[in-house]
Amino acid sequence: MMKCSFCGHEFDENRALGGCTSCGLLKKCDLIKCPNCSFEMVPEPKWIKKLREIRRK
Ligand SMILES: [Zn+2]
Incomplete structure (x- = not known):
């Protein structure tokens, strides 16, 4: 899971809307x-997720 840094919505990054597909790059x-x-x-590095999980407890 990752949390949107803008609205705080939590979602599975694997099921997110595939990122940008129309920025003109190949x-x-x-x-x-x-x-x-x-x-x-930008996707979060795994160590940041772990850090947040630890803090949550
Ligand atoms: Zn959002």
């Missing part, structure tokens, strides 16, 4: 798009 960029507000963000 290869689509790695951005993840929030299904709630369409905000595009």
Whole structure:
């Protein structure tokens, strides 16, 4: 799971809206798009997720 840094919506990044597909590059960029507000963000490194899980407890 990852959390949108814009609206706070939590979603599975594997099921996110596939990021940008229309920025004009041949290869689509790695951005993840929030299904709630369409905000595009850079995927979080795993260590950041772990850090957040630890903090949550
Ligand atoms: Zn969002």
